[in-house]
Amino acid sequence: MKSSIIISLLFRFPFVTANGTVPELPSCGTRSTTFRKPLIVGGDAVSAAGQWPWHASIWQRESRTTHVYVCGGTLVSELYVLTAGHCVSKDGNALNERLLAVQLGSVRQNLLMGGSSVQNFAVADVFLHEQFTERSFQADIALLALRTKANVDEFVRPICLPMKSEDAGQLTGREAVTVGFGMTESAPTSDQLRQLRVPIVDYVTCLESNREVFGRALSAGILCAGSTAGSTVCNGDSGGGLFTEEDDGSWTLRGVTSFTVQRGWNDSSCSLKDYSAFVNVARYLEWIRYVVQNGEQEGFFRKDQDGEVRSTTEAVKVKATAPEVRISDKKCREYRKRGLTVDASNVPGQFYLEKDGKPLGLVHFISNEYALTTAEMALDCIKDGAACESFRGTRVQAVIAHPEYSGGRDFNVALVLMPPATEPIWCLATEPSSKLYFEGRQLKLSAVSAERPTWLEFDLDAFIPSKRGAVVYTDRRYLAGLMHYPPYEDVVMTNVTAVLGWIESVVW
Numbered sequence: 001m002k003s004s005i006i007i008s009l010l011f012r013f014p015f016v017t018a019n020g021t022v023p024e025l026p027s028c029g030t031r032s033t034t035f036r037k038p039l040i041v042g043g044d045a046v047s048a049a050g051q052w053p054w055h056a057s058i059w060q061r062e063s064r065t066t067h068v069y070v071c072g073g074t075l076v077s078e079l080y081v082l083t084a085g086h087c088v089s090k091d092g093n094a095l096n097e098r099l100l101a102v103q104l105g106s107v108r109q110n111l112l113m114g115g116s117s118v119q120n121f122a123v124a125d126v127f128l129h130e131q132f133t134e135r136s137f138q139a140d141i142a143l144l145a146l147r148t149k150a151n152v153d154e155f156v157r158p159i160c161l162p163m164k165s166e167d168a169g170q171l172t173g174r175e176a177v178t179v180g181f182g183m184t185e186s187a188p189t190s191d192q193l194r195q196l197r198v199p200i201v202d203y204v205t206c207l208e209s210n211r212e213v214f215g216r217a218l219s220a221g222i223l224c225a226g227s228t229a230g231s232t233v234c235n236g237d238s239g240g241g242l243f244t245e246e247d248d249g250s251w252t253l254r255g256v257t258s259f260t261v262q263r264g265w266n267d268s269s270c271s272l273k274d275y276s277a278f279v280n281v282a283r284y285l286e287w288i289r290y291v292v293q294n295g296e297q298e299g300f301f302r303k304d305q306d307g308e309v310r311s312t313t314e315a316v317k318v319k320a321t322a323p324e325v326r327i328s329d330k331k332c333r334e335y336r337k338r339g340l341t342v343d344a345s346n347v348p349g350q351f352y353l354e355k356d357g358k359p360l361g362l363v364h365f366i367s368n369e370y371a372l373t374t375a376e377m378a379l380d381c382i383k384d385g386a387a388c389e390s391f392r393g394t395r396v397q398a399v400i401a402h403p404e405y406s407g408g409r410d411f412n413v414a415l416v417l418m419p420p421a422t423e424p425i426w427c428l429a430t431e432p433s434s435k436l437y438f439e440g441r442q443l444k445l446s447a448v449s450a451e452r453p454t455w456l457e458f459d460l461d462a463f464i465p466s467k468r469g470a471v472v473y474t475d476r477r478y479l480a481g482l483m484h485y486p487p488y489e490d491v492v493m494t495n496v497t498a499v500l501g502w503i504e505s506v507v508w
Contacts, residue, residue, distance in 0.1 A: 029054075029160035029243075029250035049107050049117035052179050054159035054253075055193065056081045058088070058144070058239060059101045067101055072180045072240030074253055075104060075158045078149040080292050083239035084256050084279065085132040085140045094128035094142070102144060105155040107193040117155035122147040127291050129284070130301045136403040137217060140258045141279045143291050159243065159253045162282045172202045176225060176244045176254060178278075180237030198242075198276075200225045200254070204417060206275050207398040211382050213261050214277070215399050220505035221283045223255045226275040242278045253281050327508045328500060331367065332427035332478075342424040342477050350471055351423055353381050353396065353416070355388045361468030363390075364426050364479060369419040370507045372426070373469035374482050374494060375401040378414035394418050400506055402499060409455045412484055412494050415506055426471070429480040429497050436480055438472050454498045456481070458491040 031053060056073035058081070071087035081102055088095050100123040124147040131139035150156050179195045206224035207214050218224065225242060242255030255278025281288075290300045335341045352359040353373075361377035378399045381388035388396045397417045404411040436443040443458055450457040472481030472493050481493035496503070 027250070028158050029246075029252060030157065031251075049105060050155045051107070052177075052193070052195065052243075053105065053155055053157040054251075055104075055179050055240065056083075057103045057106065057181060058083060059103065060095070061099045061101070069181060071238045072257065073102065073144065074241035074256070075150060075156065076143075076161060076253065076288065077158050077292055078152060079146050081144040081146065082241075082253070082256060082281070082288065083142050083144060084258055085128050085142045086134060086137070086258075087239040088126050088142050088144065089128050089132065089134070092132070092134045094126040097123040097126050097144075100126065100144065102146060104150055119150055119156055121150070125295075127297050129287065130297065133404070135406070137259050137277070138219075138403050139221065139279075139284075141256055141281075141284055141287075143288065145295065159241065159251055161253055161288065162285065169202065171200045171223065171244070171254060174200050174244055176200055176242045178225075178237070178240060178242045178255075178257060180240040180257065198225045198227060200242075201275060203400075204398050207400065207417075210261055210274050211399060213274070215379070215382070215401055217259070217277060217403055218400060219403060219502065221280050222258070223278040223280045224275050225255065225278060226260075228274060255279055255281060326430050326500070327504050328366075328428045329430055331508060335425045335427070340421070340425045342426050342479075350469075352391050353377070353388055354391055355381060355386055359391075360388070362470050363416050364469075364471055365421040365423050366426050366428060366479065366503070367507050368421045368425070369417060371416045371418060371421075372479065372482065372496070372503070373414055373416060374412050374484055375405040375414040376407070376412055376484070377468040378416055381416070390418065390422065392422055394422060402502055409484065409492055410452060411454050411499065413454075413482065413496065413499050413503075415503065426473075426479040427477070428500060428503065429474050429476075429478040430500060432497055433474040433478075433480055435475040436472050437475070438470065438483070443472065454495050455484075456493055456495055458493075
């Protein structure tokens with residue numbers, strides 16, 4: 001349902017009205033009173049209303065007269081609350097807005113609570129990001145449009161959003177605060193709002209802490225934060241914000257609580273020894289801005305010929321007379337100028353990964369730190385915790401499989417972190433090519449017997465002894481595909497061009 005709500009976002013610059021005046025908007029991310037900093041270990045109860053005036057609690061109707069607490073959220077304007085997609089969806093679809101209610105200004109988990117600080121709202125619309133996938137937590141973000149404006153005062157106030165799409169690496173090491181009514185040491189949820197101060201950690205640290213969970217989920221759209229010493233966000237904290245304090249004393253929303261590690265196979269509560277994943281708000285600024293300003297999201301997205309949902313900002317780039325050069329092309333030119341790229345004189349530019357002295361498959365450097373291969377081979381590399389390394393003895397530091405890979409042929413691609421590069425670097429094919437080669441032999445497109453957006457199967461009249469992860473390249477010596485299976489199986493390759501956006505988002 002399209003909402004008629006249109007409102008300006010509270011970024012760190014003035015909003016100018018149609019007549020050229022600057023309205024007196026309340027300051028975002030500020031608190032009316034100075035509060036002591038929260039503790040780290042185990043979290044700390046929030047006793048005073050107004051301490052985190054942008055925090056929202058989200059409730060779902062169970063019957064005509066009862067609601068249950070489900071998640072947290074963050075007020076980003078007078079009419080919009082940002083939360084996690086999985087909090088306001090079922091089976092991948094947005095919940096009906098009539099099932100939801102939002103409470104602002106309360107530090108107690110009680111929808112019936114009144115008082116001067118508390119404001120309750122019906123929901124006018126639910127905007128679940130169109131790229132949200134329940135299985136992988138991709139784009140785990142949603143906006144709730146309130147039916148009426150929040151009254152901005154000392155207890156209820158929007159938080160500031162980042163100025164630009166900042167790289168997650170720029171936040172590494174910064175201390176942040178997260179709040180929520182989630183599970184405590186002694187109860188399934190907390191009756192009182194709790195706060196926790198956590199460091200934002202880098203991808204490698206996060207991956208090394210638990211490759212099984214984070215290896216398939218981390219991307220540029222995710223921030224990793226927390227502690228492995230018994231303090232973490234937990235069940236019921238989903239959707240709440242991750243905030244950083246700026247030099248001027250204001251607060252900026254950096255993340256939305258998305259998921260953490262399950263404690264055990266028969267215990268769905270959160271692990272106290274693992275980091276937590278937060279949606280990187282900076283990566284979704286354009287979508288947030290569009291929805292808040294237009295009261296709908298349909299105009300932001302379109303579907304390409306493969307049925308893949310893309311934003312209209314991507315469509316504009318395609319139509320431009322002078323399209324923006326992809327980051328992978330820019331990097332290719334940089335590496336080529338330095339004489340680091342694969343060419344006819346130094347092909348193949350690949351090396352084996354080994355485990356217990358046995359070769360697993362081939363990988364190919366695409367930057368000075370990251371190498372590309374198939375997900376099935378890369379995950380075998382880190383399985384069972386045994387050391388996996390190159391034939392030169394360089395140890396694999398991390399494996400990042402495509403978040404949509406779940407076995408089989410689709411999205412069978414992974415990045416392997418193992419700096420520095422010891423072989424020539426491959427440039428990546430940014431457009432489909434009619435001329436594909438494997439070990440000097442042309443793979444004619446007329447031989448394609450089956451295909452999907454992320455893979456091709458070839459029906460060849462002669463046997464090709466392919467190796468896992470072996471490279472398929474264009475006539476320009478650009479990497480275009482990766483072979484899946486060992487000899488005597490179908491000849492199938494991952495279409496690297498189809499997953500280039502994900503590769504770029506992780507590597508650069």
